[in-house]
Amino acid sequence: MTKNDHKKTVIAKPFVKWAGGKGNLLNILESQLPDDFDLQKNVTYIEPFVGGGAMLFHMLKTHKNIGRVVINDINKDLIRCYLLVKENPQKLIELLTFFEQKYYQLSEVAKKTYFYEVRNEYNNMDLDDDHRAAHLIFLNQTCFNGLYRENANGGFNVPFGCYKTPKICNIDVIMADHEALTNVEICCGDYKSVFQQLSIGYNFIYFDPPYRPLLGSGNFKQYSKSDFGDGEQVELKRFCDKLTARNCKLMLSNSDSINEDGTSYFENLYNGYFFNKVLAPRFINAYAEKREKQIEILITNYDNPNKPLPLIL
Numbered sequence: 001m002t003k004n005d006h007k008k009t010v011i012a013k014p015f016v017k018w019a020g021g022k023g024n025l026l027n028i029l030e031s032q033l034p035d036d037f038d039l040q041k042n043v044t045y046i047e048p049f050v051g052g053g054a055m056l057f058h059m060l061k062t063h064k065n066i067g068r069v070v071i072n073d074i075n076k077d078l079i080r081c082y083l084l085v086k087e088n089p090q091k092l093i094e095l096l097t098f099f100e101q102k103y104y105q106l107s108e109v110a111k112k113t114y115f116y117e118v119r120n121e122y123n124n125m126d127l128d129d130d131h132r133a134a135h136l137i138f139l140n141q142t143c144f145n146g147l148y149r150e151n152a153n154g155g156f157n158v159p160f161g162c163y164k165t166p167k168i169c170n171i172d173v174i175m176a177d178h179e180a181l182t183n184v185e186i187c188c189g190d191y192k193s194v195f196q197q198l199s200i201g202y203n204f205i206y207f208d209p210p211y212r213p214l215l216g217s218g219n220f221k222q223y224s225k226s227d228f229g230d231g232e233q234v235e236l237k238r239f240c241d242k243l244t245a246r247n248c249k250l251m252l253s254n255s256d257s258i259n260e261d262g263t264s265y266f267e268n269l270y271n272g273y274f275f276n277k278v279l280a281p282r283f284i285n286a287y288a289e290k291r292e293k294q295i296e297i298l299i300t301n302y303d304n305p306n307k308p309l310p311l312i313l
């Protein structure tokens with residue numbers, strides 16, 4: 001199959017499953033872009049907490065007026081994966097094919113043993129960048145519920161997933177993503193560093209930071225050993241003010257977290273911004289029966305009076 005065949009048949013989409021992935025909220029996020037988004041020329045699109053990149057791939061596909069794209073995440077190994085998909089997809093395919101062929105030949109008991117061997121290598125061995133990226137994708141596809149979580153020491157600690165033939169090497173997706181990422185600038189670090197990346201013209205920034213837990217729940221929010229607590233949520237709001245002062249358009253999603261007095265944490269924090277609430281399915285939870293729909297808040301620094309929300313999921 002040639003590069004162009006991939007372009008025709010397979011749509012770029014996340015190559016990892018990621019906690020908080022936005023795959024099921026894309027039509028809602030799309031509906032909340034600024035009214036005049038498609039009228040802008042040469043938009044710079046920035047995603048400072050890119051994770052699995054569901055919104056990134058959607059934007060790349062849907063809005064041809066985007067001239068420049070910058071993505072960032074603090075998770076070094078995740079960014080190594082993006083870089084490898086962009087720069088050397090054949091190497092990634094080679095490494096993942098090895099994992100897949102080996103894994104499929106093993107009995108269920110041996111699969112489990114192999115998973116923990118690879119996890120141990122990932123956590124304790126000095127792997128080069130390419131192998132670290134391939135290890136992450138293998139673990140992501142074979143671990144329980146396909147999520148990424150680190151313990152306090154920064155070790156990947158998700159248990160074995162017990163799936164018979166998980167897709168470990170999805171060549172079509174890797175090649176479609178490779179093409180989509182051709183001109184994407186990929187950064188690794190704290191989200192604030194994207195301030196240096198602003199363009200002179202129209203900048204649109206979509207923030208999908210770690211969720212603040214809903215009151216009293218044990219919601220998942222640990223993507224890396226650095227926790228994202230209330231101090232960080234307040235700092236992020238200040239950063240949004242700074243971007244607003246620079247005339248950037250921004251949208252931010254989070255859980256609709258409730259204060260002890262029953263008021264909305266984010267409506268208080270983002271006083272003066274605009275809000276919409278949607279019911280979103282949460283797919284990654286240790287207990288399947290707790291995978292219920294939860295209210296997610298969308299915050300923008302622009303009003304969209306002509307764009308009502310589509311029907312809630």
Ligand SMILES: C[S@@+](CC[C@H](N)C(=O)[O-])C[C@H]1O[C@@H](n2cnc3c(N)ncnc32)[C@H](O)[C@@H]1O
Nearest residue numbers: 018020021022049051052054074190191208223
């Ligand atoms: C909710 S996830 C993003 C989900 C993503 N939009 C998707 O569709 O899959 C949050 C991401 O923020 C990253 N992160 C956490 N703290 C960060 C920081 N200080 N700066 C940049 N990224 C950070 C995590 O590594 C994680 O990938």
